[in-house]
Amino acid sequence: MALLSVLTPVLAVVLCLVVGFMLLGSRKTKTASTSSGKTEGASKADFRPWVDQDLQDDTEITAKEDEDGDWVDTIEDEDLLHVPHSTPRYPEETMLRRSRDMYTLMNQRRSVRFISPEPFPQEVIDNVIRTAGIGAHTEPWTFVVVSDPETKHQIRRIVEEEEEVNYRQRMGDKWVHDLAKLKTNWIKEYLDVAPYLILVFKQTYGILPNGKKKTHYYNEISVSISCGLLLAALQNVGLVTVTTTPLNCGPQLRLLLKRPANEKLLILLPVGYPASDATVPDLKRKPLDDIMVRI
Amino acid sequence: MALLSVLTPVLAVVLCLVVGFMLLGSRKTKTASTSSGKTEGASKADFRPWVDQDLQDDTEITAKEDEDGDWVDTIEDEDLLHVPHSTPRYPEETMLRRSRDMYTLMNQRRSVRFISPEPFPQEVIDNVIRTAGIGAHTEPWTFVVVSDPETKHQIRRIVEEEEEVNYRQRMGDKWVHDLAKLKTNWIKEYLDVAPYLILVFKQTYGILPNGKKKTHYYNEISVSISCGLLLAALQNVGLVTVTTTPLNCGPQLRLLLKRPANEKLLILLPVGYPASDATVPDLKRKPLDDIMVRI
Numbered sequence: 001m002a003l004l005s006v007l008t009p010v011l012a013v014v015l016c017l018v019v020g021f022m023l024l025g026s027r028k029t030k031t032a033s034t035s036s037g038k039t040e041g042a043s044k045a046d047f048r049p050w051v052d053q054d055l056q057d058d059t060e061i062t063a064k065e066d067e068d069g070d071w072v073d074t075i076e077d078e079d080l081l082h083v084p085h086s087t088p089r090y091p092e093e094t095m096l097r098r099s100r101d102m103y104t105l106m107n108q109r110r111s112v113r114f115i116s117p118e119p120f121p122q123e124v125i126d127n128v129i130r131t132a133g134i135g136a137h138t139e140p141w142t143f144v145v146v147s148d149p150e151t152k153h154q155i156r157r158i159v160e161e162e163e164e165v166n167y168r169q170r171m172g173d174k175w176v177h178d179l180a181k182l183k184t185n186w187i188k189e190y191l192d193v194a195p196y197l198i199l200v201f202k203q204t205y206g207i208l209p210n211g212k213k214k215t216h217y218y219n220e221i222s223v224s225i226s227c228g229l230l231l232a233a234l235q236n237v238g239l240v241t242v243t244t245t246p247l248n249c250g251p252q253l254r255l256l257l258k259r260p261a262n263e264k265l266l267i268l269l270p271v272g273y274p275a276s277d278a279t280v281p282d283l284k285r286k287p288l289d290d291i292m293v294r295i
Numbered sequence: 296m297a298l299l300s301v302l303t304p305v306l307a308v309v310l311c312l313v314v315g316f317m318l319l320g321s322r323k324t325k326t327a328s329t330s331s332g333k334t335e336g337a338s339k340a341d342f343r344p345w346v347d348q349d350l351q352d353d354t355e356i357t358a359k360e361d362e363d364g365d366w367v368d369t370i371e372d373e374d375l376l377h378v379p380h381s382t383p384r385y386p387e388e389t390m391l392r393r394s395r396d397m398y399t400l401m402n403q404r405r406s407v408r409f410i411s412p413e414p415f416p417q418e419v420i421d422n423v424i425r426t427a428g429i430g431a432h433t434e435p436w437t438f439v440v441v442s443d444p445e446t447k448h449q450i451r452r453i454v455e456e457e458e459e460v461n462y463r464q465r466m467g468d469k470w471v472h473d474l475a476k477l478k479t480n481w482i483k484e485y486l487d488v489a490p491y492l493i494l495v496f497k498q499t500y501g502i503l504p505n506g507k508k509k510t511h512y513y514n515e516i517s518v519s520i521s522c523g524l525l526l527a528a529l530q531n532v533g534l535v536t537v538t539t540t541p542l543n544c545g546p547q548l549r550l551l552l553k554r555p556a557n558e559k560l561l562i563l564l565p566v567g568y569p570a571s572d573a574t575v576p577d578l579k580r581k582p583l584d585d586i587m588v589r590i
Contacts, residue, residue, distance in 0.1 A: 082574040085405055088533050089568065092416055095532045099422035102531050106426045106524065110380055121387055126583060127394035131401045133586050135523065137578050146590045218540055221561070224516045225538065228430070228523015229401065236397050237390045238383050243431070243520065245513055257590065266516070273384065279377040283432050288421060291428050295441045295552065 106232060107285075112240035114278035115194040115270055122147075124237055125196055125271070132230035140206065140216035141223045143230075144199040144257050149192070151256070155199075156191035158252045159268070163188065166247045190242070194270035198241075199253060200227055201263035213262075223266050234271060240278070241269040401527060402580075407535035409573035410489040410565055417442075419532055420491055420566070427525035431517035433509075435501065438525075439552050441492040446551070450494075451486035453547045454563070458483065461542045485537070489565035493536075494548060495522055496558040508557075518561050529566060535573070536564040 090098065129143045146152055163186035191197060202223040206214035216222070227243070234241055246253075250265035385393065417440075424438045441447055458481035486492060497518040501509035511517070522538070529536055541548075545560035 081577040083577045085407055085409075085535075085569055085573045085575040087403060087407075087530075087535055087569050088400075090533045095419050095534075096416060096422075099419045099426075099528065099532045102528055103422045103426045105383075106429050106528075108382060109429055111432070112380055112382075121391060122589075124387075124390050124394045126587070127391075127398045129587050130583055131394075131398045133580065133583070134401050134404055135526075137406070137576075139581050139586060141586060142588060143586060144588045144590060148590050151590050220515070221519045221522075221540065224519030225523040225526065227516075228520040228525075229527050230523075231430075231520065232524050232527040233394065233397055233401075235382075237394050238385045239390075240380075240382055245516065257588075274380055274382050278380045280380040281432075282376040282378045285428065286434050288425055288428070291434060291436060291438060292421070292424050293437060293439045293552075294417075295439060295443050295446050 106235055109231065109235040110240070110280040111242040112274050112278050112280060113190055113242050114275040115190045115240065115272040116275045117193050117195060118273050119195050120239070120273070124239070125198070128230060128233040128237065128239075129198070131233040132226045135222055135226035135229060138206065138214075138216050138219070138222065140203040140219040141226055142201045142203065142259065142263055144201065144259070146197040146199065146257075147195060152192055152194075152197055154256055155197060155253060155268075156188055158256065159188055159191060159246045159249050160186055162246060162249045162252075188244075190270040194272045196271045198230070198269040198271055199257065199265060200230075200267040200269070201254070201259055202266045203262050204264060205262050207260070207262060220266065227267050227269075230269070238273070239271055240274045241271045244268045244270075401530055404526065404530040405535070405575040406537040407569050407573050407575060408485055408537050409570040410485045410535065410567040411570045412488050412490060413568050414490050415534070415568070419534070420493070423525060423528040423532065423534075424493070426528040427521045430521035430524060431513075433501065433511050433514070433517065435498040435511035435514040436518045436521055437496040437498065437554065437558055439494040439496065439554070441494065441552075442490060444487070447487055447489075447492055449551055450492060450548060450563075451483055453551065454483055454486060454541045454544050455481050457541060457544045457547075485565040489567045491566045493525070493564040493566055494552065494560060495525075495562040495564070496549070496554055497561045498557050499559060500557050502555070502557060515561065522562050522564075525564070529564075533568070534566055535569045536566045539563045539565075 125145055129145070132143065133139060133141070135141075146155065167186050200223060202219045203216055204219055205216050208214050231241070231243070244267065246265075246268055249268075253265050253268075254263060420440055424440070427438065428434060428436075430436075441450065461481070495518060497514045498511055499514055500511055503509055526536070526538070539562065541560075541563055544563075548560050548563075549558060
């Protein structure tokens with residue numbers, strides 16, 4: 001009996017330690033299971049990644065929803081007909097001239113923040129967006145073209161409100177300092193002034209006529225590529241823009257422009273002629289040998 | 296004394312519970328501090344996100360390394376000189392014609408997987424890459440141009456080995472089914488046949504001459520935009536390509552091509568004339584009204 005009363009505290013200690021470690025164990029599991037899809041992907045990935053870990057492409061995370069059965073194949077069962085393809089073929093001298101001419105034209109392109117309010121035909125914008133639209137076959141984009149002054153002003157208010165917070169609080173001294181070089185700040189007069197604002201939304205997934213979802217692989221890369229075509233098309237007609245990615249304005253602008261939940265704002269482009277007094281920072285581009293390696 | 300021997304187990308229990316909860320507490324903190332930069336960003340973000348949560352831009356995560364003091368401002372203290380900017384100004388009729396002509400030319404562009412081995416002047420590739428290089432001022436890219444047959448073949452072996460696993464194991468029936476429409480599989484003959492392979496690497500950060508790191512904001516979007524310019528430039532000279540993002544080949548190709556650790560493969564483009572018997576899937580593009588919204 002005496003022995004028992006001596007042992008009781010020891011038993012109690014052992015019991016509590018057991019309980020304690022069980023609690024720790026459960027906490028550990030809980031943490032793991034609440035980690036993000038990407039993290040889960042990464043742990044699976046130790047054997048065979050299902051997501052491109054190197055590019056951190058999140059398409060497959062979107063595609064996971066597939067398991068809800070709420071998705072369908074993007075195509076009919078039978079293969080699509082394949083047709084012969086030909087591309088205009090130029091003699092080498094013409095190829096060389098065309099490649100030099102296009103470089104000369106594009107090399108004049110600069111990001112311009114001083115845009116003239118002068119109008120120009122909407123058809124030019126239409127053709128520029130048609131040109132941008134020849135990118136990926138999934139066409140995971142929506143180009144919202146805003147010329148209505150009131151909507152442009154609401155966009156400016158949203159962007160400036162967020163951008164001021166970005167500059168004052170989020171971006172950190174270094175980023176702000178980097179941008180100082182470009183004389184950029186949170187005042188975006190061009191959002192009122194430019195005759196057209198093009199807001200480029202990426203569709204993280206598509207919606208088929210029957211309401212089913214359709215995976216858009218690498219949608220951000222595809223939409224950015226089409227923006228590159230758009231920049232080339234604008235330069236080709238003598239219009240200027242500045243490629244902006246307003247930090248954290250996406251959700252508000254999406255609601256303002258009544259875009260659906262599968263769309264996210266990627267890039268906002270004010271478009272117009274350059275203002276007569278437009279200036280640009282005197283940046284020098286890297287020489288070809290700094291950006292190209294031959295093997 | 297009897298009272299004490301009765302209380303001892305109780306005291307022991309209390310003591311153990313206290314220890315247990317202290318352990319839990321420390322575990323909790325540890326878990327939080329070992330969670331990824333993105334997760335931390337997200338939790339901060341409940342108040343004011345430092346990262347664009349909507350685009351899931353990971354630039355700021357890269358930029359976090361700044362705290363190591365291993366980073367510097369990308370620019371000198373004084374603002375950069377600003378210079379007047381002018382862009383070629385065309386009459387409206389000319390703008391309209393140029394916008395139609397460029398759309399007509401670009402609208403002939405298709406992803407072509409059947410590429411002719413016929414050579415053409417390297418200077419064409421140089422000018423095309425110069426054109427792609429007019430994108431973001433940070434120029435966060437390296438274009439590796441491979442014409443050496445042995446290196447092309449090693450690239451093909453790496454890509455096919457990974458792609459076969461992708462098709463057989465990773466991508467899932469739906470994605471494979473989607474691609475069946477395009478008659479794509481893991482056999483990439485064009486990697487041997489095309490006279491040039493352009494491998495586009497994004498630099499997640501830059502390295503200054505003094506070895507310090509330099510943040511590249513939104514580097515993936517910037518590099519994808521420059522790829523859009525590159526596609527336009529190729530089409531302009533009558534060359535074809537297919538935009539590929541070989542899943543999980545990045546690290547091996549980076550090592551093969553001896554690219555530094557700050558570079559990640561974004562896109563691989565085989566470039567050449569189309570093969571005389573080249574075919575493309577008979578895809579129809581969306582009408583303008585399906586990709587553009589006017590406000």
